Amino acid sequence: MSGKTLFEKVWDDHVVVPETDDTPAVFYIDLHIMHEVTTPQAFNVLRDTGLQVHRPDLVLATMDHSTPTVPVPDLGAGLDAVSDPEPAEQIRQMVKNCEEFGIELHGFGDAHRGIVHVIGPEIGATQPGKTIVCGDSHSSTHGAFGAMGFGIGSTEVGHVLATQCLLQRKPKSMAVNITGKLQRGVSAKDIILALIGKIGVDGGTGHVIEYRGETIRGLNMEERMTICNMTIEAGARAGMIAPDATTIEFLKGREKVPQGSDWDAAIERWLSLASDPDAVFDKEVDLDVSNLEPQVTFGTNPGMVVPISKSIPNDAANATFIKAIDYMQVKADQPMLGTKVDIVFVGSCTNSRMTDLRQVANILDGKKVANSVRMLIVPGSQSIKNQAEEEGLDKIFVAAGAEWREAGCSMCLGMNSDKLGKGELCVSTSNRNFEGRQGPGGRTVLASPETAAASAIAGVIADPREVL
Amino acid sequence: MDKITQFTSATTVLAIDDVDTDQIIPARFLTAITRSNMSNALFADWRFDAQGNEIADFPLNQEGAKDRKILVAGRNFGCGSSREHAPWALHDFGIRAVISSEIADIFSNNSLKNGLIPIIVDVATHKWLLDNPGAEITVDVEASEIRLPQDKDNKVKPVSFPIDAFARHCLLEGIDQTGYLMQQRDKIADFEANRSWQP
Numbered sequence: 001m002s003g004k005t006l007f008e009k010v011w012d013d014h015v016v017v018p019e020t021d022d023t024p025a026v027f028y029i030d031l032h033i034m035h036e037v038t039t040p041q042a043f044n045v046l047r048d049t050g051l052q053v054h055r056p057d058l059v060l061a062t063m064d065h066s067t068p069t070v071p072v073p074d075l076g077a078g079l080d081a082v083s084d085p086e087p088a089e090q091i092r093q094m095v096k097n098c099e100e101f102g103i104e105l106h107g108f109g110d111a112h113r114g115i116v117h118v119i120g121p122e123i124g125a126t127q128p129g130k131t132i133v134c135g136d137s138h139s140s141t142h143g144a145f146g147a148m149g150f151g152i153g154s155t156e157v158g159h160v161l162a163t164q165c166l167l168q169r170k171p172k173s174m175a176v177n178i179t180g181k182l183q184r185g186v187s188a189k190d191i192i193l194a195l196i197g198k199i200g201v202d203g204g205t206g207h208v209i210e211y212r213g214e215t216i217r218g219l220n221m222e223e224r225m226t227i228c229n230m231t232i233e234a235g236a237r238a239g240m241i242a243p244d245a246t247t248i249e250f251l252k253g254r255e256k257v258p259q260g261s262d263w264d265a266a267i268e269r270w271l272s273l274a275s276d277p278d279a280v281f282d283k284e285v286d287l288d289v290s291n292l293e294p295q296v297t298f299g300t301n302p303g304m305v306v307p308i309s310k311s312i313p314n315d316a317a318n319a320t321f322i323k324a325i326d327y328m329q330v331k332a333d334q335p336m337l338g339t340k341v342d343i344v345f346v347g348s349c350t351n352s353r354m355t356d357l358r359q360v361a362n363i364l365d366g367k368k369v370a371n372s373v374r375m376l377i378v379p380g381s382q383s384i385k386n387q388a389e390e391e392g393l394d395k396i397f398v399a400a401g402a403e404w405r406e407a408g409c410s411m412c413l414g415m416n417s418d419k420l421g422k423g424e425l426c427v428s429t430s431n432r433n434f435e436g437r438q439g440p441g442g443r444t445v446l447a448s449p450e451t452a453a454a455s456a457i458a459g460v461i462a463d464p465r466e467v468l
Numbered sequence: 469m470d471k472i473t474q475f476t477s478a479t480t481v482l483a484i485d486d487v488d489t490d491q492i493i494p495a496r497f498l499t500a501i502t503r504s505n506m507s508n509a510l511f512a513d514w515r516f517d518a519q520g521n522e523i524a525d526f527p528l529n530q531e532g533a534k535d536r537k538i539l540v541a542g543r544n545f546g547c548g549s550s551r552e553h554a555p556w557a558l559h560d561f562g563i564r565a566v567i568s569s570e571i572a573d574i575f576s577n578n579s580l581k582n583g584l585i586p587i588i589v590d591v592a593t594h595k596w597l598l599d600n601p602g603a604e605i606t607v608d609v610e611a612s613e614i615r616l617p618q619d620k621d622n623k624v625k626p627v628s629f630p631i632d633a634f635a636r637h638c639l640l641e642g643i644d645q646t647g648y649l650m651q652q653r654d655k656i657a658d659f660e661a662n663r664s665w666q667p
Contacts, residue, residue: 013663016652016656022633022637026656028660031667037499038550038551041500041502041552044501044503045646049646051646051650065498066498084499086499087499090499090501093501135550136549137548137549137574151550151574152550152577153550153555154552154553155581155645155646156577158646159646159649162646162649163646163649163653163656164656164660165649165652165656167634167645169632201544201547202486202544202570205570205573206573232574233548235572235573237573266665269665301488319483319484320484320485414495414496415495415496415498432548434488435513436491436494436513437490440494440518441513441518
């Protein structure tokens with residue numbers, strides 16, 4: 001009988017009623033984070049069926065997806081002045097729902113309003129060993145802490161609200177072993193893009209991935225979050241990293257962590273979560289990043305990736321490939337380097353934290369964004385915005401000619417006014433380059449914050465290693 | 469919830485791989501605060517041009533497509549965002565089954581809760597379906613199989629598909645899973661009282 005993986009330990013700890021051939025497990029959820037877009041229908045169902053929220057103390061809410069990234073002075077005329085009417089209604093509905101059902105909402109004016117997967121860790125609600133869900137597929141982000149974070153639809157949001165449980169079948173497990181020292185100008189975003197390029201957008205389907213290895217141990221929590229965030233783009237259910245001293249250091253002193261002797265007990269429990277040495281995974285993938293270059297996508301899914309100095313592959317027999325390069329207006333056997341850029345977007349739950357903003361500031365300091373480029377920098381939360389301003393990063397951004405915005409999902413998915421026009425090409429630190437993702441007809445190139453910053457200055461896709 | 473046991477329909481074929489949920493329903497349609505009819509949002513940027521006119525050769529715009537309940541799609545259908553609005557839009561349009569050789573996890577789970585059946589078939593069957601748009605297929609949830617027409621002697625060819633036993637049971641009996649979970653309340657309370665640490 002072999003030992004257990006990190007995932008198996010967390011899974012087994014949350015089974016209320018075991019899985020059978022005929023029935024899925026009843027599976028307990030420790031933390032439910034909510035935002036305004038995937039919750040209205042769930043609350044309506046609760047209302048219609050007369051159900052209450054079972055554990056409002058285990059629910060956190062914020063507003064991020066359709067919020068404007070300019071200041072919102074109030075929820076009335078102030079909001080209407082800066083928002084399209086439908087998103088404004090959705091925002092008001094969230095406030096109403098949270099009030100009615102007694103849920104802690106981090107709304108406008110709150111230091112912890114921001115992107116769902118930024119605020120959970122920020123306030124210390126995301127902790128090792130927890131099961132964490134949200135009506136958003138990038139819930140995998142929380143796995144950076146050794147939690148099991150996964151995305152759910154609006155019906156399941158209702159299930160969790162009513163019972164704090166979900167019906168789940170246990171997924172398989174995959175180990176991704178990452179070794180090698182990252183070179184200058186190469187970052188966590190490049191690691192996960194390279195991995196998705198290697199295993200494909202369905203390479204992880206049906207599995208929970210554990211990221212392991214010396215490279216992972218050397219990353220800070222924000223870098224680990226970047227990697228876990230894009231796990232879903234490989235089709236996997238969740239992505240996890242075993243907690244260690246780095247994890248504990250990050251969580252120490254944050255608002256929602258256990259206090260006093262509970263803190264010491266928690267540390268002991270958390271450090272015991274790591275996969276046992278004799279644990280067995282259903283699949284294993286190795287990735288050495290010693291020679292990893294900055295990565296950029298060339299196509300219309302995150303698996304269509306190329307090292308920045310190399311040419312787009314030639315897969316002429318593949319209809320999906322042809323459709324993608326046609327949409328992106330790029331050519332096989334041509335490099336992405338030097339492609340004209342219209343917009344640069346730094347933000348999203350993938351890369352909008354202090355590590356990312358500091359990297360961008362480091363490159364923009366004393367330089368100018370090209371005249372032909374519009375650059376938006378969108379912090380992941382109000383408190384990140386505050387911290388960046390304390391460090392003077394905003395002054396660097398503005399002096400360079402970039403726009404420094406309010407927190408939110410912004411141009412990652414173009415639900416409010418931050419969106420691409422038809423044909424515009426955006427170098428984006430977000431996580432999806434699907435057709436029209438950032439605006440109908442918009443073309444997205446996914447990249448790291450450093451690649452985005454270097455490209456903003458050059459006005460074309462550029463290699464950050466040249467400017468560091 | 470309606471009971472679903474079996475149905476027969478001609479297929480619409482969308483022979484594109486890796487169709488993500490942003491294509492199925494673009495983000496600008498996610499601002500709804502009710503479960504309103506979303507059929508106009510379905511594949512909005514592939515069905516309609518910038519002026520709102522139907523794009524003639526898109527499969528779902530073709531003659532009779534609105535009456536067809538079965539969509540045959542390329543591999544890895546439904547990848548990307550967890551938006552349940554994707555199966556809602558498909559269902560509102562009239563689709564009751566999606567057939568492919570690979571269907572993304574979250575999309576599958578969401579579909580089964582909304583009377584939309586994700587059907588995974590082997591590569592050979594998938595190819596036959598892609599090559600034969602408009603074929604009359606029977607989806608039999610009870611038998612967990614689809615039945616394809618055959619050229620010779622009018623026999624049908626059954627092809628099994630995997631379906632979670634519980635999901636199948638809920639479809640056949642019209643069971644709402646919230647109700648099922650609510651029946652577990654005592655066990656949930658026990659778990660909460662006796663677990664070794666509190667979140």
